[in-house]
Amino acid sequence: MWKYLKGALVGAVSLVAAGAAWAENPNIGVIVPTLDAQFWNSYADFMKKGADELGVNLVVLNADNKPDQMIKGLEDLVAQGVDGIIYTPYWATATPGLTLAKQADIPVILTDSYADFDPQDALFPNYLAFVGPSDRDAGKQMGEALFAKLEPAEDGKKYIAVVNGTAGTSVAIDRRAGLQDALDAHPDVVVVGEVDGNFVRDTSQTVFESLWQGNPNVQGVWAANGGTATGVIAAITSAGKKPGEDVIVVGMDLNPENVDAVENGELLFDIGGHWLQGGFALVMMYDHLKGHEVPADKANVKLGLLPLTQDRVAKFRADFPGGVPVYDFKAHSRAYNPEAQTAVFEMKYSD
Known part of the structure:
Protein backbone atom coordinates (compact mmCIF):
# COMPACT_ATOMS: atom_id res chain seq x y z
CA MET A 1 0.00 0.00 0.00
CA TRP A 2 1.33 3.39 -0.97
CA LYS A 3 1.90 5.92 1.79
CA TYR A 4 2.28 9.64 1.29
CA LEU A 5 4.40 11.47 3.82
CA LYS A 6 5.48 14.99 2.94
CA GLY A 7 9.25 15.45 2.90
CA ALA A 8 9.89 11.79 3.57
CA LEU A 9 9.27 8.38 2.11
CA VAL A 10 6.28 8.66 -0.20
CA GLY A 11 5.86 5.32 -1.84
CA ALA A 12 7.66 2.18 -0.91
CA VAL A 13 7.31 -1.51 -1.41
CA SER A 14 9.30 -3.53 1.11
CA LEU A 15 12.87 -4.24 0.04
CA VAL A 16 13.84 -7.89 -0.42
CA ALA A 17 16.92 -9.10 1.41
CA ALA A 18 17.79 -12.28 -0.47
CA GLY A 19 20.27 -11.77 -3.28
CA ALA A 20 18.37 -13.90 -5.78
CA ALA A 21 15.17 -11.98 -5.07
CA TRP A 22 16.97 -8.68 -5.54
CA ALA A 23 18.07 -9.78 -9.01
CA GLU A 24 14.53 -10.81 -9.91
CA ASN A 25 12.80 -7.71 -8.49
CA PRO A 26 15.28 -4.80 -8.52
CA ASN A 27 15.00 -2.01 -6.01
CA ILE A 28 14.88 1.38 -7.73
CA GLY A 29 14.90 4.66 -5.84
CA VAL A 30 13.20 7.81 -7.13
CA ILE A 31 13.39 11.40 -5.86
CA VAL A 32 10.99 14.11 -7.07
CA PRO A 33 11.43 17.85 -6.41
CA THR A 34 8.03 18.29 -4.74
CA LEU A 35 4.72 16.49 -4.35
CA ASP A 36 2.99 19.84 -3.81
CA ALA A 37 2.81 19.97 -7.61
CA GLN A 38 0.25 17.93 -9.54
CA PHE A 39 2.84 17.28 -12.26
CA TRP A 40 5.13 15.34 -9.93
CA ASN A 41 2.24 13.31 -8.55
CA SER A 42 1.35 12.28 -12.11
CA TYR A 43 5.03 11.48 -12.72
CA ALA A 44 5.23 9.28 -9.62
CA ASP A 45 1.88 7.57 -10.28
CA PHE A 46 2.97 6.58 -13.80
CA MET A 47 6.21 5.13 -12.40
CA LYS A 48 4.26 3.16 -9.80
CA LYS A 49 2.12 1.68 -12.56
CA GLY A 50 5.30 0.68 -14.37
CA ALA A 51 6.82 -0.80 -11.23
CA ASP A 52 3.74 -2.98 -10.74
CA GLU A 53 3.87 -4.21 -14.34
CA LEU A 54 7.62 -4.85 -14.46
CA GLY A 55 8.09 -6.28 -10.99
CA VAL A 56 10.13 -3.46 -9.45
CA ASN A 57 10.38 -2.53 -5.79
CA LEU A 58 9.99 1.24 -6.06
CA VAL A 59 11.04 3.69 -3.35
CA VAL A 60 9.78 7.24 -3.97
CA LEU A 61 11.14 10.16 -1.94
CA ASN A 62 9.94 13.77 -1.88
CA ALA A 63 12.54 16.57 -1.78
CA ASP A 64 9.77 18.97 -0.70
CA ASN A 65 11.32 21.80 -2.78
CA LYS A 66 14.43 21.79 -0.56
CA PRO A 67 17.97 21.31 -1.93
CA ASP A 68 19.22 19.74 1.30
CA GLN A 69 16.32 17.30 1.26
CA MET A 70 17.29 16.23 -2.26
CA ILE A 71 20.84 15.46 -1.09
CA LYS A 72 19.55 13.67 2.00
CA GLY A 73 17.29 11.56 -0.18
CA LEU A 74 20.22 10.57 -2.36
CA GLU A 75 22.26 9.67 0.70
CA ASP A 76 19.37 7.58 2.03
CA LEU A 77 18.97 5.67 -1.23
CA VAL A 78 22.71 4.96 -1.38
CA ALA A 79 22.65 3.79 2.25
CA GLN A 80 19.74 1.46 1.45
CA GLY A 81 21.78 -0.05 -1.36
CA VAL A 82 19.18 0.36 -4.06
CA ASP A 83 20.02 -1.14 -7.44
CA GLY A 84 19.34 2.05 -9.39
CA ILE A 85 18.41 5.70 -8.84
CA ILE A 86 16.19 7.97 -10.95
CA TYR A 87 15.99 11.59 -9.86
CA THR A 88 15.53 15.16 -11.04
CA PRO A 89 18.68 17.19 -10.31
CA TYR A 90 17.23 20.56 -9.31
CA TRP A 91 19.47 22.95 -7.36
CA ALA A 92 22.71 21.80 -9.06
CA THR A 93 22.47 18.33 -7.51
CA ALA A 94 23.53 16.40 -10.64
CA THR A 95 27.23 16.17 -9.81
CA PRO A 96 26.83 15.53 -6.04
CA GLY A 97 24.20 12.87 -6.65
CA LEU A 98 26.11 11.13 -9.42
CA THR A 99 29.23 11.18 -7.26
CA LEU A 100 27.45 9.56 -4.32
CA ALA A 101 25.99 6.89 -6.59
CA LYS A 102 29.28 6.30 -8.41
CA GLN A 103 31.07 5.63 -5.14
CA ALA A 104 28.46 2.98 -4.37
CA ASP A 105 28.46 1.62 -7.94
CA ILE A 106 24.80 2.53 -8.47
CA PRO A 107 23.54 3.46 -11.96
CA VAL A 108 21.58 6.70 -12.34
CA ILE A 109 19.12 8.16 -14.84
CA LEU A 110 18.33 11.88 -14.63
CA THR A 111 14.95 13.25 -15.63
CA ASP A 112 13.47 16.65 -16.49
CA SER A 113 16.51 18.79 -15.62
CA TYR A 114 19.80 17.80 -17.23
CA ALA A 115 23.43 18.05 -16.14
CA ASP A 116 26.18 20.17 -17.73
CA PHE A 117 27.57 17.02 -19.36
CA ASP A 118 26.09 14.23 -21.45
CA PRO A 119 25.06 10.78 -20.22
CA GLN A 120 27.75 8.09 -20.23
CA ASP A 121 30.43 10.73 -19.74
CA ALA A 122 33.86 9.31 -18.86
CA LEU A 123 33.72 11.03 -15.46
CA PHE A 124 30.36 9.43 -14.63
CA PRO A 125 29.94 6.15 -16.48
CA ASN A 126 27.14 5.37 -14.01
CA TYR A 127 25.07 8.19 -15.57
CA LEU A 128 23.13 6.00 -17.99
CA ALA A 129 20.70 8.42 -19.59
CA PHE A 130 18.69 11.62 -19.48
CA VAL A 131 14.96 11.77 -20.24
CA GLY A 132 13.19 15.12 -20.33
CA PRO A 133 11.11 17.54 -22.36
CA SER A 134 12.12 19.79 -25.24
CA GLY A 273 2.82 15.10 -21.45
CA HIS A 274 6.40 14.96 -20.20
CA TRP A 275 5.46 13.47 -16.83
CA LEU A 276 5.76 10.25 -18.86
CA GLN A 277 9.53 10.71 -18.61
CA GLY A 278 9.64 8.95 -15.24
CA GLY A 279 8.04 5.80 -16.62
CA PHE A 280 10.37 5.79 -19.61
CA ALA A 281 13.37 6.15 -17.31
CA LEU A 282 12.06 3.25 -15.23
CA VAL A 283 11.96 0.96 -18.27
CA MET A 284 15.48 2.00 -19.27
CA MET A 285 16.82 1.41 -15.76
CA TYR A 286 15.03 -1.92 -15.46
CA ASP A 287 16.46 -3.12 -18.77
CA HIS A 288 19.96 -2.01 -17.75
CA LEU A 289 19.70 -3.98 -14.53
CA LYS A 290 18.60 -6.98 -16.59
CA GLY A 291 21.66 -6.73 -18.82
CA HIS A 292 20.33 -4.59 -21.67
CA GLU A 293 22.53 -1.51 -21.86
CA VAL A 294 21.24 1.90 -22.92
CA PRO A 295 22.70 2.58 -26.40
CA ALA A 296 24.76 5.77 -26.49
CA ASP A 297 22.67 7.16 -29.35
CA LYS A 298 19.50 6.72 -27.28
CA ALA A 299 20.87 7.98 -23.96
CA ASN A 300 19.88 11.65 -24.29
CA VAL A 301 16.12 11.83 -24.82
CA LYS A 302 14.35 15.15 -25.44
CA LEU A 303 10.61 14.59 -25.72
CA GLY A 304 8.39 16.45 -28.12
CA LEU A 305 5.30 17.67 -26.28
CA LEU A 306 1.58 17.79 -27.01
CA PRO A 307 0.00 21.27 -27.45
CA LEU A 308 -3.54 21.93 -26.27
CA THR A 309 -5.99 24.67 -27.21
CA GLN A 310 -9.69 24.92 -26.50
CA ASP A 311 -10.67 23.48 -29.88
CA ARG A 312 -8.64 20.31 -29.17
CA VAL A 313 -9.89 19.55 -25.65
CA ALA A 314 -12.59 17.12 -26.77
CA LYS A 315 -10.05 15.30 -28.92
CA PHE A 316 -7.57 15.24 -26.06
CA ARG A 317 -10.11 13.70 -23.71
CA ALA A 318 -11.12 11.11 -26.33
CA ASP A 319 -7.52 10.13 -27.14
CA PHE A 320 -6.28 10.20 -23.54
CA PRO A 321 -9.08 9.30 -21.09
CA GLY A 322 -8.10 10.70 -17.72
CA GLY A 323 -5.17 12.40 -19.45
CA VAL A 324 -3.20 9.15 -19.59
CA PRO A 325 -2.04 7.46 -22.82
CA VAL A 326 -2.13 3.71 -23.24
CA TYR A 327 1.36 2.39 -22.48
CA ASP A 328 2.41 -1.23 -22.04
CA PHE A 329 5.59 -1.24 -19.95
CA LYS A 330 6.48 -4.83 -20.77
CA ALA A 331 6.02 -4.26 -24.51
CA HIS A 332 8.56 -1.41 -24.33
CA SER A 333 11.05 -3.34 -22.20
CA ARG A 334 13.75 -5.34 -23.96
CA ALA A 335 13.94 -7.61 -20.95
CA TYR A 336 10.36 -8.73 -21.64
CA ASN A 337 10.20 -8.02 -25.37
CA PRO A 338 13.47 -8.52 -27.31
CA GLU A 339 11.88 -6.74 -30.28
CA ALA A 340 11.31 -3.51 -28.33
CA GLN A 341 13.03 -0.58 -30.03
CA THR A 342 12.66 2.17 -27.43
CA ALA A 343 10.98 2.91 -24.13
CA VAL A 344 9.90 6.33 -25.35
CA PHE A 345 6.39 7.23 -26.45
CA GLU A 346 5.35 10.75 -27.42
CA MET A 347 1.74 11.81 -26.94
CA LYS A 348 0.08 12.62 -30.27
CA TYR A 349 -3.48 13.15 -31.37
CA SER A 350 -5.06 10.34 -33.36
CA ASP A 351 -5.62 12.68 -36.32
Whole structure:
Protein backbone atom coordinates (compact mmCIF):
# COMPACT_ATOMS: atom_id res chain seq x y z
CA MET A 1 0.00 0.00 0.00
CA TRP A 2 1.33 3.39 -0.97
CA LYS A 3 1.90 5.92 1.79
CA TYR A 4 2.28 9.64 1.29
CA LEU A 5 4.40 11.47 3.82
CA LYS A 6 5.48 14.99 2.94
CA GLY A 7 9.25 15.45 2.90
CA ALA A 8 9.89 11.79 3.57
CA LEU A 9 9.27 8.38 2.11
CA VAL A 10 6.28 8.66 -0.20
CA GLY A 11 5.86 5.32 -1.84
CA ALA A 12 7.66 2.18 -0.91
CA VAL A 13 7.31 -1.51 -1.41
CA SER A 14 9.30 -3.53 1.11
CA LEU A 15 12.87 -4.24 0.04
CA VAL A 16 13.84 -7.89 -0.42
CA ALA A 17 16.92 -9.10 1.41
CA ALA A 18 17.79 -12.28 -0.47
CA GLY A 19 20.27 -11.77 -3.28
CA ALA A 20 18.37 -13.90 -5.78
CA ALA A 21 15.17 -11.98 -5.07
CA TRP A 22 16.97 -8.68 -5.54
CA ALA A 23 18.07 -9.78 -9.01
CA GLU A 24 14.53 -10.81 -9.91
CA ASN A 25 12.80 -7.71 -8.49
CA PRO A 26 15.28 -4.80 -8.52
CA ASN A 27 15.00 -2.01 -6.01
CA ILE A 28 14.88 1.38 -7.73
CA GLY A 29 14.90 4.66 -5.84
CA VAL A 30 13.20 7.81 -7.13
CA ILE A 31 13.39 11.40 -5.86
CA VAL A 32 10.99 14.11 -7.07
CA PRO A 33 11.43 17.85 -6.41
CA THR A 34 8.03 18.29 -4.74
CA LEU A 35 4.72 16.49 -4.35
CA ASP A 36 2.99 19.84 -3.81
CA ALA A 37 2.81 19.97 -7.61
CA GLN A 38 0.25 17.93 -9.54
CA PHE A 39 2.84 17.28 -12.26
CA TRP A 40 5.13 15.34 -9.93
CA ASN A 41 2.24 13.31 -8.55
CA SER A 42 1.35 12.28 -12.11
CA TYR A 43 5.03 11.48 -12.72
CA ALA A 44 5.23 9.28 -9.62
CA ASP A 45 1.88 7.57 -10.28
CA PHE A 46 2.97 6.58 -13.80
CA MET A 47 6.21 5.13 -12.40
CA LYS A 48 4.26 3.16 -9.80
CA LYS A 49 2.12 1.68 -12.56
CA GLY A 50 5.30 0.68 -14.37
CA ALA A 51 6.82 -0.80 -11.23
CA ASP A 52 3.74 -2.98 -10.74
CA GLU A 53 3.87 -4.21 -14.34
CA LEU A 54 7.62 -4.85 -14.46
CA GLY A 55 8.09 -6.28 -10.99
CA VAL A 56 10.13 -3.46 -9.45
CA ASN A 57 10.38 -2.53 -5.79
CA LEU A 58 9.99 1.24 -6.06
CA VAL A 59 11.04 3.69 -3.35
CA VAL A 60 9.78 7.24 -3.97
CA LEU A 61 11.14 10.16 -1.94
CA ASN A 62 9.94 13.77 -1.88
CA ALA A 63 12.54 16.57 -1.78
CA ASP A 64 9.77 18.97 -0.70
CA ASN A 65 11.32 21.80 -2.78
CA LYS A 66 14.43 21.79 -0.56
CA PRO A 67 17.97 21.31 -1.93
CA ASP A 68 19.22 19.74 1.30
CA GLN A 69 16.32 17.30 1.26
CA MET A 70 17.29 16.23 -2.26
CA ILE A 71 20.84 15.46 -1.09
CA LYS A 72 19.55 13.67 2.00
CA GLY A 73 17.29 11.56 -0.18
CA LEU A 74 20.22 10.57 -2.36
CA GLU A 75 22.26 9.67 0.70
CA ASP A 76 19.37 7.58 2.03
CA LEU A 77 18.97 5.67 -1.23
CA VAL A 78 22.71 4.96 -1.38
CA ALA A 79 22.65 3.79 2.25
CA GLN A 80 19.74 1.46 1.45
CA GLY A 81 21.78 -0.05 -1.36
CA VAL A 82 19.18 0.36 -4.06
CA ASP A 83 20.02 -1.14 -7.44
CA GLY A 84 19.34 2.05 -9.39
CA ILE A 85 18.41 5.70 -8.84
CA ILE A 86 16.19 7.97 -10.95
CA TYR A 87 15.99 11.59 -9.86
CA THR A 88 15.53 15.16 -11.04
CA PRO A 89 18.68 17.19 -10.31
CA TYR A 90 17.23 20.56 -9.31
CA TRP A 91 19.47 22.95 -7.36
CA ALA A 92 22.71 21.80 -9.06
CA THR A 93 22.47 18.33 -7.51
CA ALA A 94 23.53 16.40 -10.64
CA THR A 95 27.23 16.17 -9.81
CA PRO A 96 26.83 15.53 -6.04
CA GLY A 97 24.20 12.87 -6.65
CA LEU A 98 26.11 11.13 -9.42
CA THR A 99 29.23 11.18 -7.26
CA LEU A 100 27.45 9.56 -4.32
CA ALA A 101 25.99 6.89 -6.59
CA LYS A 102 29.28 6.30 -8.41
CA GLN A 103 31.07 5.63 -5.14
CA ALA A 104 28.46 2.98 -4.37
CA ASP A 105 28.46 1.62 -7.94
CA ILE A 106 24.80 2.53 -8.47
CA PRO A 107 23.54 3.46 -11.96
CA VAL A 108 21.58 6.70 -12.34
CA ILE A 109 19.12 8.16 -14.84
CA LEU A 110 18.33 11.88 -14.63
CA THR A 111 14.95 13.25 -15.63
CA ASP A 112 13.47 16.65 -16.49
CA SER A 113 16.51 18.79 -15.62
CA TYR A 114 19.80 17.80 -17.23
CA ALA A 115 23.43 18.05 -16.14
CA ASP A 116 26.18 20.17 -17.73
CA PHE A 117 27.57 17.02 -19.36
CA ASP A 118 26.09 14.23 -21.45
CA PRO A 119 25.06 10.78 -20.22
CA GLN A 120 27.75 8.09 -20.23
CA ASP A 121 30.43 10.73 -19.74
CA ALA A 122 33.86 9.31 -18.86
CA LEU A 123 33.72 11.03 -15.46
CA PHE A 124 30.36 9.43 -14.63
CA PRO A 125 29.94 6.15 -16.48
CA ASN A 126 27.14 5.37 -14.01
CA TYR A 127 25.07 8.19 -15.57
CA LEU A 128 23.13 6.00 -17.99
CA ALA A 129 20.70 8.42 -19.59
CA PHE A 130 18.69 11.62 -19.48
CA VAL A 131 14.96 11.77 -20.24
CA GLY A 132 13.19 15.12 -20.33
CA PRO A 133 11.11 17.54 -22.36
CA SER A 134 12.12 19.79 -25.24
CA ASP A 135 11.71 22.79 -22.95
CA ARG A 136 13.02 25.45 -25.28
CA ASP A 137 10.61 24.51 -28.06
CA ALA A 138 7.73 24.39 -25.57
CA GLY A 139 8.59 27.83 -24.18
CA LYS A 140 8.64 29.24 -27.69
CA GLN A 141 5.28 27.71 -28.60
CA MET A 142 3.76 29.18 -25.44
CA GLY A 143 5.08 32.62 -26.31
CA GLU A 144 3.89 32.50 -29.89
CA ALA A 145 0.39 31.46 -28.85
CA LEU A 146 0.21 34.30 -26.32
CA PHE A 147 1.50 36.96 -28.72
CA ALA A 148 -0.94 35.93 -31.44
CA LYS A 149 -3.91 36.35 -29.10
CA LEU A 150 -3.04 39.77 -27.67
CA GLU A 151 -4.37 42.96 -29.21
CA PRO A 152 -1.89 45.87 -29.40
CA ALA A 153 -2.31 48.69 -26.89
CA GLU A 154 -2.78 52.27 -28.09
CA ASP A 155 0.97 52.62 -28.60
CA GLY A 156 1.08 49.51 -30.80
CA LYS A 157 2.81 47.40 -28.15
CA LYS A 158 1.71 44.19 -26.42
CA TYR A 159 2.54 43.99 -22.71
CA ILE A 160 3.23 40.73 -20.91
CA ALA A 161 4.46 39.51 -17.54
CA VAL A 162 6.64 36.44 -17.06
CA VAL A 163 6.40 34.03 -14.13
CA ASN A 164 9.42 31.75 -14.32
CA GLY A 165 10.09 28.43 -12.62
CA THR A 166 12.74 27.35 -10.14
CA ALA A 167 15.75 29.60 -10.70
CA GLY A 168 18.90 27.94 -11.97
CA THR A 169 17.30 24.73 -13.21
CA SER A 170 17.79 23.75 -16.84
CA VAL A 171 14.01 23.44 -17.09
CA ALA A 172 13.41 27.07 -16.17
CA ILE A 173 16.39 28.32 -18.18
CA ASP A 174 15.41 26.50 -21.37
CA ARG A 175 11.73 27.46 -21.20
CA ARG A 176 12.69 31.09 -20.74
CA ALA A 177 15.14 30.78 -23.65
CA GLY A 178 12.27 29.54 -25.79
CA LEU A 179 10.22 32.56 -24.79
CA GLN A 180 13.16 34.75 -25.76
CA ASP A 181 13.23 33.10 -29.19
CA ALA A 182 9.61 34.15 -29.62
CA LEU A 183 10.30 37.65 -28.27
CA ASP A 184 13.19 38.14 -30.69
CA ALA A 185 10.78 37.53 -33.56
CA HIS A 186 8.14 39.91 -32.13
CA PRO A 187 9.68 43.29 -31.23
CA ASP A 188 6.20 44.67 -30.55
CA VAL A 189 5.96 42.57 -27.38
CA VAL A 190 7.21 44.16 -24.16
CA VAL A 191 8.03 42.22 -20.97
CA VAL A 192 7.00 44.54 -18.13
CA GLY A 193 8.52 42.35 -15.44
CA GLU A 194 9.62 38.86 -14.42
CA VAL A 195 9.33 36.92 -11.17
CA ASP A 196 10.22 33.39 -10.02
CA GLY A 197 7.23 31.26 -9.08
CA ASN A 198 9.33 28.20 -8.15
CA PHE A 199 7.00 26.03 -10.28
CA VAL A 200 4.31 25.96 -7.55
CA ARG A 201 0.88 27.56 -7.31
CA ASP A 202 0.98 29.56 -4.08
CA THR A 203 4.35 31.19 -4.69
CA SER A 204 3.37 31.99 -8.28
CA GLN A 205 0.14 33.61 -7.16
CA THR A 206 1.89 35.78 -4.58
CA VAL A 207 4.74 36.98 -6.78
CA PHE A 208 2.47 37.67 -9.74
CA GLU A 209 0.11 39.72 -7.58
CA SER A 210 3.04 41.94 -6.59
CA LEU A 211 4.27 42.28 -10.16
CA TRP A 212 0.79 43.03 -11.48
CA GLN A 213 0.13 45.67 -8.83
CA GLY A 214 3.10 47.65 -10.12
CA ASN A 215 2.28 46.98 -13.77
CA PRO A 216 -1.48 47.23 -14.28
CA ASN A 217 -0.99 47.40 -18.07
CA VAL A 218 -0.26 43.64 -18.25
CA GLN A 219 -2.32 42.04 -21.02
CA GLY A 220 -0.94 38.53 -20.88
CA VAL A 221 1.14 36.20 -18.73
CA TRP A 222 3.66 33.58 -19.80
CA ALA A 223 3.60 31.04 -16.94
CA ALA A 224 6.43 28.49 -16.78
CA ASN A 225 4.37 25.43 -15.83
CA GLY A 226 0.97 24.16 -14.76
CA GLY A 227 1.18 25.11 -11.11
CA THR A 228 2.46 28.55 -12.05
CA ALA A 229 -0.43 29.06 -14.47
CA THR A 230 -2.91 27.97 -11.81
CA GLY A 231 -1.45 30.49 -9.37
CA VAL A 232 -1.65 33.29 -11.93
CA ILE A 233 -5.25 32.41 -12.76
CA ALA A 234 -6.10 32.47 -9.04
CA ALA A 235 -4.52 35.92 -8.70
CA ILE A 236 -6.49 37.29 -11.65
CA THR A 237 -9.73 35.83 -10.31
CA SER A 238 -9.09 37.17 -6.80
CA ALA A 239 -8.67 40.65 -8.29
CA GLY A 240 -12.16 40.46 -9.77
CA LYS A 241 -10.88 40.04 -13.32
CA LYS A 242 -11.53 37.26 -15.82
CA PRO A 243 -8.55 35.10 -16.86
CA GLY A 244 -8.78 34.48 -20.57
CA GLU A 245 -10.56 37.80 -21.14
CA ASP A 246 -9.04 40.57 -19.04
CA VAL A 247 -5.64 38.89 -18.89
CA ILE A 248 -4.55 36.08 -21.22
CA VAL A 249 -2.52 33.22 -19.70
CA VAL A 250 -0.46 30.40 -21.24
CA GLY A 251 1.15 27.52 -19.35
CA MET A 252 2.68 24.07 -19.57
CA ASP A 253 2.27 20.52 -18.19
CA LEU A 254 -1.24 19.28 -19.17
CA ASN A 255 -2.18 18.89 -15.51
CA PRO A 256 -5.88 17.95 -15.16
CA GLU A 257 -6.80 21.33 -13.67
CA ASN A 258 -5.03 23.10 -16.53
CA VAL A 259 -6.84 21.00 -19.12
CA ASP A 260 -10.07 22.10 -17.43
CA ALA A 261 -8.87 25.72 -17.56
CA VAL A 262 -8.20 25.45 -21.29
CA GLU A 263 -11.65 23.96 -21.78
CA ASN A 264 -13.41 26.78 -19.90
CA GLY A 265 -11.33 29.50 -21.57
CA GLU A 266 -9.29 30.62 -18.56
CA LEU A 267 -6.05 29.26 -20.04
CA LEU A 268 -5.33 29.98 -23.70
CA PHE A 269 -2.66 27.37 -24.36
CA ASP A 270 -1.03 24.45 -22.58
CA ILE A 271 1.59 21.92 -23.67
CA GLY A 272 2.97 18.83 -21.99
CA GLY A 273 2.82 15.10 -21.45
CA HIS A 274 6.40 14.96 -20.20
CA TRP A 275 5.46 13.47 -16.83
CA LEU A 276 5.76 10.25 -18.86
CA GLN A 277 9.53 10.71 -18.61
CA GLY A 278 9.64 8.95 -15.24
CA GLY A 279 8.04 5.80 -16.62
CA PHE A 280 10.37 5.79 -19.61
CA ALA A 281 13.37 6.15 -17.31
CA LEU A 282 12.06 3.25 -15.23
CA VAL A 283 11.96 0.96 -18.27
CA MET A 284 15.48 2.00 -19.27
CA MET A 285 16.82 1.41 -15.76
CA TYR A 286 15.03 -1.92 -15.46
CA ASP A 287 16.46 -3.12 -18.77
CA HIS A 288 19.96 -2.01 -17.75
CA LEU A 289 19.70 -3.98 -14.53
CA LYS A 290 18.60 -6.98 -16.59
CA GLY A 291 21.66 -6.73 -18.82
CA HIS A 292 20.33 -4.59 -21.67
CA GLU A 293 22.53 -1.51 -21.86
CA VAL A 294 21.24 1.90 -22.92
CA PRO A 295 22.70 2.58 -26.40
CA ALA A 296 24.76 5.77 -26.49
CA ASP A 297 22.67 7.16 -29.35
CA LYS A 298 19.50 6.72 -27.28
CA ALA A 299 20.87 7.98 -23.96
CA ASN A 300 19.88 11.65 -24.29
CA VAL A 301 16.12 11.83 -24.82
CA LYS A 302 14.35 15.15 -25.44
CA LEU A 303 10.61 14.59 -25.72
CA GLY A 304 8.39 16.45 -28.12
CA LEU A 305 5.30 17.67 -26.28
CA LEU A 306 1.58 17.79 -27.01
CA PRO A 307 0.00 21.27 -27.45
CA LEU A 308 -3.54 21.93 -26.27
CA THR A 309 -5.99 24.67 -27.21
CA GLN A 310 -9.69 24.92 -26.50
CA ASP A 311 -10.67 23.48 -29.88
CA ARG A 312 -8.64 20.31 -29.17
CA VAL A 313 -9.89 19.55 -25.65
CA ALA A 314 -12.59 17.12 -26.77
CA LYS A 315 -10.05 15.30 -28.92
CA PHE A 316 -7.57 15.24 -26.06
CA ARG A 317 -10.11 13.70 -23.71
CA ALA A 318 -11.12 11.11 -26.33
CA ASP A 319 -7.52 10.13 -27.14
CA PHE A 320 -6.28 10.20 -23.54
CA PRO A 321 -9.08 9.30 -21.09
CA GLY A 322 -8.10 10.70 -17.72
CA GLY A 323 -5.17 12.40 -19.45
CA VAL A 324 -3.20 9.15 -19.59
CA PRO A 325 -2.04 7.46 -22.82
CA VAL A 326 -2.13 3.71 -23.24
CA TYR A 327 1.36 2.39 -22.48
CA ASP A 328 2.41 -1.23 -22.04
CA PHE A 329 5.59 -1.24 -19.95
CA LYS A 330 6.48 -4.83 -20.77
CA ALA A 331 6.02 -4.26 -24.51
CA HIS A 332 8.56 -1.41 -24.33
CA SER A 333 11.05 -3.34 -22.20
CA ARG A 334 13.75 -5.34 -23.96
CA ALA A 335 13.94 -7.61 -20.95
CA TYR A 336 10.36 -8.73 -21.64
CA ASN A 337 10.20 -8.02 -25.37
CA PRO A 338 13.47 -8.52 -27.31
CA GLU A 339 11.88 -6.74 -30.28
CA ALA A 340 11.31 -3.51 -28.33
CA GLN A 341 13.03 -0.58 -30.03
CA THR A 342 12.66 2.17 -27.43
CA ALA A 343 10.98 2.91 -24.13
CA VAL A 344 9.90 6.33 -25.35
CA PHE A 345 6.39 7.23 -26.45
CA GLU A 346 5.35 10.75 -27.42
CA MET A 347 1.74 11.81 -26.94
CA LYS A 348 0.08 12.62 -30.27
CA TYR A 349 -3.48 13.15 -31.37
CA SER A 350 -5.06 10.34 -33.36
CA ASP A 351 -5.62 12.68 -36.32
